[in-house]
Amino acid sequence: MPFSxxxxxxxxxxxxxxxxxxxxxxxxxxARICPKHLYDAQGCALYGAICTLDExxxxxxxxxxxxxxxRDIAARLPxxxxxxxxxxxxxxxxxxxxxxVAATRYVGVDIAEDWxxxxxxxxxxxxxxxxxxxxxxxxxxxxxxxxxxxxxHDYTPVLFYPGSSIGNFEPDxxxxxxxxxxxxxxxxxxxxIGVDAPKAVATLExxxxxxxxxxxxxxxxxxxxxxxxxxxxxxxxTFAHRAVFDPERSRIEMHLVALxxxxxxxxxxxxxxxAGETIVTEHSxxxxxxxxxxxxxxxxxxxxxxxxxxxxxxxxxxAAPAGALE
Ligand code: AVJ
Numbered sequence: 531m532p533f534s535x536x537x538x539x540x541x542x543x544x545x546x547x548x549x550x551x552x553x554x555x556x557x558x559x560x561a562r563i564c565p566k567h568l569y570d571a572q573g574c575a576l577y578g579a580i581c582t583l584d585e586x587x588x589x590x591x592x593x594x595x596x597x598x599x600x601r602d603i604a605a606r607l608p609x610x611x612x613x614x615x616x617x618x619x620x621x622x623x624x625x626x627x628x629x630x631v632a633a634t635r636y637v638g639v640d641i642a643e644d645w646x647x648x649x650x651x652x653x654x655x656x657x658x659x660x661x662x663x664x665x666x667x668x669x670x671x672x673x674x675x676x677x678x679x680x681x682x683h684d685y686t687p688v689l690f691y692p693g694s695s696i697g698n699f700e701p702d703x704x705x706x707x708x709x710x711x712x713x714x715x716x717x718x719x720x721x722x723i724g725v726d727a728p729k730a731v732a733t734l735e736x737x738x739x740x741x742x743x744x745x746x747x748x749x750x751x752x753x754x755x756x757x758x759x760x761x762x763x764x765x766x767x768t769f770a771h772r773a774v775f776d777p778e779r780s781r782i783e784m785h786l787v788a789l790x791x792x793x794x795x796x797x798x799x800x801x802x803x804x805a806g807e808t809i810v811t812e813h814s815x816x817x818x819x820x821x822x823x824x825x826x827x828x829x830x831x832x833x834x835x836x837x838x839x840x841x842x843x844x845x846x847x848x849a850a851p852a853g854a855l856e
Pocket of ligand 1: 695
């Protein structure tokens with residue numbers, strides 16, 4: 531009999547605070563919507579479609595790196611670990627690893643509770659010897675993984691953070707998140723993280739503005755999420771998708787551009803958008819291997835192994851806490 535998965539709800543922002551910060555962002559001179567609003571059920575489905583696009587190279591490049599170096603990486607991981615899947619989604623990426631590492635416990639961490647329960651149920655069926663637990667939390671809040679450590683056996687954690695999601699944070703926030711991860715690792719824990727690299731601007735921009743318009747739909751869908759959350763009156767068709775790479779900051783910026791002047795009701799408030807005015811919905815930072823390794827060492831990691839593809843488009847880092855291997 532598989533263990534029955536348990537789900538802990540942690541550190542969720544309350545709905546009022548969530549709505550208040552969404553509204554505040556939309557009322558800034560440069561309007562913004564926090565990227566988490568891109569990932570409602572429809573947004574997650576669209577993101578899944580993005581990952582299959584010809585132009586969107588990160589997912590398949592990372593998968594190829596994992597496949598090629600699986601044994602090598604697995605051999606460097608602690609035995610009897612607990613596999614902590616940060617932003618687990620459907621768990622597919624992590625489950626490919628569970629076959630190769632002797633994990634005792636799987637901890638799925640995600641903001642979407644329904645998905646999480648499903649993922650845990652499927653995992654528990656496929657890996658009957660592994661204990662499955664879930665934590666519902668919001669990554670934009672301080673990272674709390676207390677359930678990772680309060681098990682009776684205190685298995686060594688492997689934090690798994692694939693997909694270059696770290697790129698959605700501003701660099702100072704990314705550093706704070708890496709430090710928090712470091713705190714959860716003890717001496718023997720490891721971080722396995724995927725990070726997208728800078729490359730030709732045309733390649734980057736095509737990845738975030740594909741020919742079929744899937745990324746455009748993904749971006750506009752944020753307005754539907756805002757309408758629901760705030761009781762707002764955005765008409766998604768009146769905003770265009772724009773994705774540009776800023777080489778100075780080494781980031782893709784996703785914007786929604788008002789196609790004509792309009793006043794939008796935002797629940798109790800309202801805001802005017804002039805034609806051409808934009809809303810920022812997402813930043814996706816691209817790190818050179820040197821820059822990311824530096825960030826890792828600033829966060830308290832020592833031994834850092836890097837795995838990449840032939841073109842150096844994407845990097846996977848396996849990092850140990852400083853001092854652990856000396
Ligand atoms: C899920 C944050 C890794 O930044 O590449 C894909 C999100 N946005 N296309 C990324 C995204 C537009 C994606 N991450």
